[in-house]
Amino acid sequence: MSSNKKYWKSVEELDVNSSIVDTLRNNEFVEEIPTDEFLGDKSSLSSSATTRRDFLKYVGFSTAAASLAACEGPVHKAIPYVLQPEQIIPGVADYYATTVFDGFDFANLLVKTREGRPIKIDNNTIAGANFVANARVHASILSLYDSMRLKEPKIEGKNATWTNVEADVKASLADAKAKGKQVIVLTNTLASPSTEKLIAEFIAKNPTAKHVVYDAVSESEALDAFETVYGERALANYDFSKAALIVSVGADILGDWQGGNYSAGYAKGRIPQNGKMSRHYQLEANMTLSGATADKRVPMSVANQKQALVKIYNVITGTAVTTSLDKEFDAVVTKAAQQLKAAGSKGVLVSGIQDKNAQLLVLAINQVLASEAFSTSGTRQIRKGSSQKVAQLIKDMNAGSVHTLIMSGVNPVYTLPNSTEFVAGLKKVKTSVSFSLKEDETASITTIAAAAPHYLESWGDVSITRGSYALTQPTIRPLFNTKQFQDALLSFNGVAGNFYDYLKANSVSQTIGSSWNKVLHDGVFVATVIPSVSATPANYTAAANALATSKKAAGFELVLYTKTGLGDGQQANNPWLQEFPDPITRVSWDNYVTIARADADDLKITNEIVANGGLNGSYATLTVRGVKLENVPVIVQPGQAKGTIGLALGYGRKAAMKEEMMVGINAYSLYNGFNNVQSAQLVKGDGDHEFASVQGQKTLMGRGDIIKETTLEIFNTKDAKDWNIQPMVSLNHEEVAATSVDLWDSFDRSVGHHFNLSIDLNACTGCGACVIACHAENNVPVVGKTEVRRSRDMHWLRIDRYYSSEDTFAEDNEKKENFDGLFGDKGSLGGFGEMEKAADNPQVSFQPVMCQHCNHAPCETVCPVAATSHGRQGQNQMAYNRCVGTRYCANNCPYKVRRFNWFLYNKNSEFDYNMNDDLGRMVLNPDVNVRSRGVMEKCSMCIQMTQATILKAKNEGREVIEGEFQTACSKACSTGAMVFGDINVKESPIAKLVEDDRMYHLLEHVGTKPNVIYHVKVRNS
Helix, strand or coil: CCEECCCCCCCCCCCCCCCHHHHCCCCCCCCCCCHHHHHCCHHHHHCCCCCHHHHHHHHHHHHCHHHHHHHCCCCCCCCCCCCCCCCCCCCCCEEEEEEEECCCCEEEEEEEEECCEEEEEEECCCCCCCCCCCHHHHHHHHHCCCCCECCCCEECCEECCHHHHHHHHHHHHHHHHHHCCEEEEEECCCCCHHHHHHHHHHHHHCCCEEEEECCCCCCHHHHHHHHHHHCCCCEEEECHHHCCEEEEECCCCCCCHHHCCCHHHHHHHHCCECCECCEEEEEECCCCHHHHHCCEEEECCHHHHHHHHHHHHHHHHCCCCCCCCCHHHHHHHHHHHHHHHHHHHHEEEEECCCCHHHHHHHHHHHHHHCCCCEEEEEEECCCCCCHHHHHHHHHHHHCCCEEEEEEECCCHHHHCCCHHHHHHHHCCCCEEEEEECECCCCCCCCCEEEECCCHHHCCEEECCECCEEEEECCCCCCCCCCCCHHHHHHHHCCCCCCHHHHHHHHHCCCCCCCCHHHHHHHCEEECCCCCCCCCCCCCHHHHHHHHHCCCCCCCEEEEEEEECCCECCCCCCCHHHHHCCCCCCCEECCCCEEECHHHHHHHCCCEEECCCCCEEEEEEEEEECCEEEEEEEEEECCCCCCCEEEEEECCCCCCCCCHHHCCCCCHHHHCHHHCCEEEEEEEEEEEEEEEEECCCCCCCCCCCCCCEEEEHHHHHHCCHHHHCCCCEEEECCEEEEHHHCCCCCCCCCCCCCCEEEEEECCCCCCCCHHHHHHHHHHCCCCCCHHHHHCCCCCCCCEEEEEECCCCCHHHHHHHHHCCCCCCCCCCHHHHHHHHCCCCCCCCEEEEEECCCCCCCCCCCCCCCCCCEEECCCCCEEECCCCCCCCCHHHHHCCCCCCEECCCCCCCCCCCCCHHHCCCHHHHCCCCCCCCCCCCEECCCCCHHHHHHHHHHHHHCCCCCCCCCCCCHHHHHCCCCCEEEEECCCCCCHHHHHHCCCCEECCCHHHCCCCCEEEECEEECC
16 A cells, blocks of 8 residues: 655644735825726626626735735846847857856856856756756856956955055065965865866976965865775766665765765666665664665664674675664664675765775775776765865964965865964964955955956866866856966966966867867867776774774764755855755754754754744754854754764854845854764754754645555555555545546647656755755745745745654555544544654655646636746746735645745845845846736746747747656756656657656546656655
8 A cells, every 4th residue: 555645744834814904004005006997987886787797806916005016027128239249149058068167066057148147057968067056056057147246356455456465465475485485275176177277387486385275174084085996086976876785884876975966876776667666774863865765774873884884894795793773773783784695796885984094995896896886987076175285284384484375265264263363373473365256254354355257257177086087167247356276377387378378288188089169169078088096005903893893972962964955155145045044944044953752852942933934943052063053943853863063154244244144153163074974062052043943834835646656566566556546526426536627628739839747756856956946947036044934935846855763664654544533542632643753764755846837727717817837838827017915826726836926126225135125136037027016926947948849840841859858846956856848749758657657646536637756655664
């Protein structure tokens, strides 16, 4: 039998009966709204001839009088080109292939530009473009237009010219050379052959110079282990599509572990095909994206994870190192190890433990397995910072031996745990230079703040993996008086010319067999032969013995991590990312301590949903090695390992930030020794914190057919009617499928295009790239923390996260079906109350929900002014200029996907985000209008994109090519969870997905006939 998801949660929705009129002042508008011009004589409304529709129209205008004026959009006159550039056709988008690597995130991209403005990030899908954009990369387009950027260089805090900057630096270098003092070039991981060559030339000209690589989030231990075994300071690469069994020990392979970008390969193995799918064990402390999608998740402390890793090593290699793994985990770890050994080359083990011995065991285990998913041929050239060298640099600075410090792509004053020591040392450095997008925490106190361009304004090259090569090219002229770090280095070296010429000349050795123009057009170049790196013998048993001596932390075990939204914090001033709800906690605009319910109960820490649907939580004081953080908000997190707590890095920034974005606390201060695991003490504080949490809002109110789940065994052995149960209704006293009954006559939709969107719950990892892409494509406004808390977020696409209250959804159903009466131990009242609380280790499901574009849409029948209607191609359409804001459509929508504009978010200083300044508005898509106050908006299934595709094919005299139809979310989805297309093309992927046995519609029993389809989630039992 299927395991249909039942979600029960205590929710108080926003009071939809409160009128916007109550909040207005009589003098907000200069003149009365001329309703008589729209409706005729008001007195006639009282006559018997007045129709119900006219009455509703009058009521609609009355209750939304204030918003009606805003429906009239302002008129802006376009100014034509005096001399139009040949390469630009007004109204037609241009695309440029480029690659981003900021030291933390990387991706091969296509950048959409309109009239010279980059407005959207897409994934480059050409062969060899293997790295896709996550939510942060999609949002990076907005960071280009950040009004807080450093607009010109500064010397001693005063505006300066680049001539003066270069003269000062050259003089300092000459002085350092004469005195024999150190010159340090401190950068993030560059992964750029041309830049690294340029730095080598700089060091050759300055014999006392050294290059130190520093990453805010360190992978130094894994690098050290790989270098010990393979002789190369790099990271192993993994292809999870080749793995039948994945065992992860503290590695969030769907998050930022070792750079991320593993989701696409992982998802290929998770979709059941030919009766098989990969199996995934996840051993972790914090609840992560990987843990949420795993078949078997085991919450355990990092101390126990180390013991578990040794035990797995014993089973795989046949050694007998003594471990002290807690007995409660012994059976499941042994089972995972035995299955891994049986899987052989189809198995793979990964670990995120920041310990060289642990990483050595990972290499040993994968060597013994001969894992096909583990690769040493295309090693990752990222996260190459050295913790030891950074520590030595700080010592040298404080000793006064560093004369000149040139920094690029780093912000150590913010990210270093011992930043006070760095600041003290910086005062002893004669000349310090920081190439930075902003006058951040470091640039604000250096001798020279060098304004750096955004990557979309820059030239560069990137080699993410050995054997791959990609170019970064500018998509817009620099907006400000900025200069690339590389151009400055050329000047420091006394070399004439610019970095473009240097890059072009240097690329010849990297692109043998191709040409500059082709690589620039494609964005990527892939070598035909990539040699593997040979292993040398290492003392793995000694590493296992050392790891087995690990002890549990005193007090709580703090596990630091990076959030899906902000990552390492480079884009903390990006409102799209701040408002992006965390996939696990569903909280935006905050970081917080996560704690297990049992530990929270012991400390009397609580979370509570209050009357307006907002979430409140206790404060706590967190202490790590003498560093105390007070008033840290706490989230009670189902699945958090008992005795552990989690806290996200990347928050708490203050410099070069808008006030609204100065949120959270700086967890880097606790990142002692670049180890993400620390011994901590936690004490409850006073007062409650107000979270902006969306999980308690817009729920589907406990109705069934929301998430459908089954096990692989049932999927393989039973008919679809047993695991994909269809809702039944009574028709003429007979039970028939609800989908076969219509309340209205259906139109013939077999002629022309008919669009559907498919969402596979097995492939969706909750990463949120689709959410940010939707923001960029459809000009979705940012409303801020206060409005999100009031259930007024404007996301057209949300990703609901569902917990089970038992360990499995099947146990949820069994408990619900066995309720006996209302009261008592087995009564439904008490039982449902218990089900409101998720289990200590619940199963998790993600479900993207947007407008379902129903063929029998309930919103269309109640709109008094016909603002919402149905198109011939399947889209539910909105005429914003007709909408008067009655919100009847939202009340009648069973999917809770419509958003009401409570305020004007564009050019409104009360919402000081990107739409409030001219620079930020450069990101707006001219194909989608900016909605005004008082109207309803929602997902349009990117009708502007489908129509542009149709017109392009028509102009070229051809049919639309397969896969050419896309929406913003389907283009952004790297796992293939979202597939969009025309179901009238019978051999198209979307047409086949509609006929798949796993296909179902959300709330099928309602009879709305959606054009968005879902696929039953299948788990290994």
